[in-house]
Amino acid sequence: MVDLRGIDLGVNIGKLELNYPTFMGSGCYGSGEEFAPFIDLARIGAVVLKSVTRLPRLGNPTPRLVHTPAGMLNAIGLQNPGIDWYLEHEVAKFASRPCAVVGSVAGFSVDDYAYVGERLAARDEIDALEVNISCPNVASEGETFACDPNLTGKVVRAVRATTDKTLIVKLSPNVTDIASIAREAEAAGADALAVINTVRGMSIDVDRWQPRLGNVTGGLSGAAIRPIAVLAVYEVARAVKIPIVGQGGIETTSDALEFFLAGASAISIGTANFTDPQIPERIIEELAQYLRLRNLGSLAKIVGKANVGFSNPYQYEGDEG
Amino acid sequence: MATIVSSAAIHHALVLDRQELAPGIVLLGFDAPALVSVTRPGQFVMAIPPSGERAATALGIYEASGNRASVMFFVVGKRTAELAALQIGDHIKLAGPLGHGFTVENVRDAAIVAGGVGIASVLLPAQTLLRNGARVRLYYGARSAELLVDRDRFTSEGCEVLVATDDGSLGHSGYITDVLAATHEPPEMILACGPTPMLRAVARIADELNVAAQLSLEETFGCGVGGCWGCVVPLVRSSDQAPSFPPAHRNGSDVVYARVCKEGPVFWAHELRW
Numbered sequence: 001m002v003d004l005r006g007i008d009l010g011v012n013i014g015k016l017e018l019n020y021p022t023f024m025g026s027g028c029y030g031s032g033e034e035f036a037p038f039i040d041l042a043r044i045g046a047v048v049l050k051s052v053t054r055l056p057r058l059g060n061p062t063p064r065l066v067h068t069p070a071g072m073l074n075a076i077g078l079q080n081p082g083i084d085w086y087l088e089h090e091v092a093k094f095a096s097r098p099c100a101v102v103g104s105v106a107g108f109s110v111d112d113y114a115y116v117g118e119r120l121a122a123r124d125e126i127d128a129l130e131v132n133i134s135c136p137n138v139a140s141e142g143e144t145f146a147c148d149p150n151l152t153g154k155v156v157r158a159v160r161a162t163t164d165k166t167l168i169v170k171l172s173p174n175v176t177d178i179a180s181i182a183r184e185a186e187a188a189g190a191d192a193l194a195v196i197n198t199v200r201g202m203s204i205d206v207d208r209w210q211p212r213l214g215n216v217t218g219g220l221s222g223a224a225i226r227p228i229a230v231l232a233v234y235e236v237a238r239a240v241k242i243p244i245v246g247q248g249g250i251e252t253t254s255d256a257l258e259f260f261l262a263g264a265s266a267i268s269i270g271t272a273n274f275t276d277p278q279i280p281e282r283i284i285e286e287l288a289q290y291l292r293l294r295n296l297g298s299l300a301k302i303v304g305k306a307n308v309g310f311s312n313p314y315q316y317e318g319d320e321g
Numbered sequence: 322m323a324t325i326v327s328s329a330a331i332h333h334a335l336v337l338d339r340q341e342l343a344p345g346i347v348l349l350g351f352d353a354p355a356l357v358s359v360t361r362p363g364q365f366v367m368a369i370p371p372s373g374e375r376a377a378t379a380l381g382i383y384e385a386s387g388n389r390a391s392v393m394f395f396v397v398g399k400r401t402a403e404l405a406a407l408q409i410g411d412h413i414k415l416a417g418p419l420g421h422g423f424t425v426e427n428v429r430d431a432a433i434v435a436g437g438v439g440i441a442s443v444l445l446p447a448q449t450l451l452r453n454g455a456r457v458r459l460y461y462g463a464r465s466a467e468l469l470v471d472r473d474r475f476t477s478e479g480c481e482v483l484v485a486t487d488d489g490s491l492g493h494s495g496y497i498t499d500v501l502a503a504t505h506e507p508p509e510m511i512l513a514c515g516p517t518p519m520l521r522a523v524a525r526i527a528d529e530l531n532v533a534a535q536l537s538l539e540e541t542f543g544c545g546v547g548g549c550w551g552c553v554v555p556l557v558r559s560s561d562q563a564p565s566f567p568p569a570h571r572n573g574s575d576v577v578y579a580r581v582c583k584e585g586p587v588f589w590a591h592e593l594r595w
Contacts, residue, residue: 028543029544034547034548036327037546038416038546050550058574058577059553059578065542074549074551081565081567251373252373271543273544275375276369279373
């Protein structure tokens with residue numbers, strides 16, 4: 001662990017020992033190399049790679065991105081060269097990253113996840129796996145896994161059986177009860193949970209009378225979804241014992257603190273990198289300042305501290321039910 | 322086309338000058354010598370919003386000489402309005418230069434087609450071509466005469482300037498691509514930047530004239546640095562610019578989506594499948 005002027009921002013997520021509690025969100029950060037001219041990658045915790053699938057995927061038709069109030073809608077559609085090509089041509093490049101490298105696995109069947117996860121995790125360049133069961137932008141199948149506790153459990157157990165490396169399971173906010181999915185993932189062997197993926201959304205061009213995205217629907221990210229994400233982290237933190245990587249619209253240190261106080265042990269920054277690639281570096285510096293000002297030596301001391309349950313202590317009879 | 326060497330960085334640029342060239346069209350000049358020294362024709366910067374509240378904006382680099390780089394843009398929404406509000410003496414972070422620009426080496430006779438503020442991406446290639454002794458004809462179109470900004474600049478640099486306006490207030494009344502299509506002296510190479518319908522017309526004309534064309538595309542960007550795959554365009558996989566991707570299986574399409582911000586923004590017209 002590295003200290004930042006006396007403050008320990010390090011965090012362990014499963015077997016992953018990170019100097020900083022910051023992940024760069026999958027699909028937002030390439031393989032890290034793309035952002036290296038603008039930020040010292042040694043000053044982030046981990047980069048989560050773009051998801052890879054068993055077979056190559058061209059991805060969704062264009063347009064794939066729409067800027068919306070306080071955020072953006074995307075529907076990339078898991079464009080990737082497939083696991084064979086990826087292992088042969090891409091993965092070796094990740095060895096030189098000065099931060100942890102988390103591979104991301106997506107699929108359309110339980111077997112897909114196990115197959116891709118096993119092969120990816122077998123590579124030394126990959127420090128941990130994120131299991132993306134919550135992509136909202138691939139036909140109907142992509143998100144099904146994260147919307148059904150039973151399927152979540154099957155996928156996580158299948159990948160768990162193939163590797164001892166840290167497994168982070170990425171959950172969808174587009175569910176009725178995220179806590180029940182989280183419990184299932186934990187029971188199936190997840191080491192940590194990434195909370196949340198994007199929120200399903202849509203935007204329509206009123207001149208052309210057409211959806212703005214080629215895929216019609218997309219995933220909403222950015223500040224617009226932050227309160228949704230904070231609540232999801234809060235609910236999941238009350239349901240499981242494994243660490244949470246909180247994400248969804250984090251742009252500032254104050255935003256990050258909301259997630260830690262809600263129960264996240266680490267955070268992930270995605271869309272905010274499109275505003276200013278130096279935001280992750282600024283956040284770790286300001287987190288250290290925040291902790292020093294309060295005479296707290298480590299980040300762990302604030303994790304989940306806002307957890308007051310859901311009850312209202314001041315009630316009349318009529319408030320119940 | 323030129324290979325990418327990552328010479329990009331974040332430049333803390335001081336605003337040196339600010340002009341409104343026409344209603345809604347702003348030219349901002351910056352003190353950014355390190356940016357100037359590595360900028361190649363057709364590249365862009367991501368302008369990081371001073372408020373930190375919105376996504377960064379991709380802007381073509383208009384001028385780059387000495388200590389000064391400039392950008393030109395149309396104010397179309399909140400992000401460009403925020404940039405337009407910058408004053409002399411303000412600072413802004415510019416990430417760049419980014420992207421794969423124009424290839425102008427060994428071209429002796431070029432036609433440059435610019436539509437509207439697409440003009441912002443074609444001064445640098447025009448200057449390089451002229452410096453190399455090439456003949457450069459600029460085909461410049463806009464909605465009206467007052468939006469044909471800075472056209473005298475191109476004349477004084479040594480371009481032959483032909484113009485068109487939608488409303489007929491100057492030059493040909495109609496599209497600038499009509500003027501290009503009517504040429505009796507096809508150029509050796511066409512370079513173009515402007516709205517997508519104009520670029521499609523340029524691609525068609527280039528094909529008819531049997532001339533190679535390089536098109537600088539416009540697309541909504543996410544990151545602007547190749548990290549998100551949001552700004553893609555279909556490209557033949559055999560293109561030198563195609564991203565690393567396996568061959569199509571039997572009966573599959575031999576097209577791959579390339580990133581406008583990374584593999585582009587400049588692509589060969591004949592390699593696009595849009």
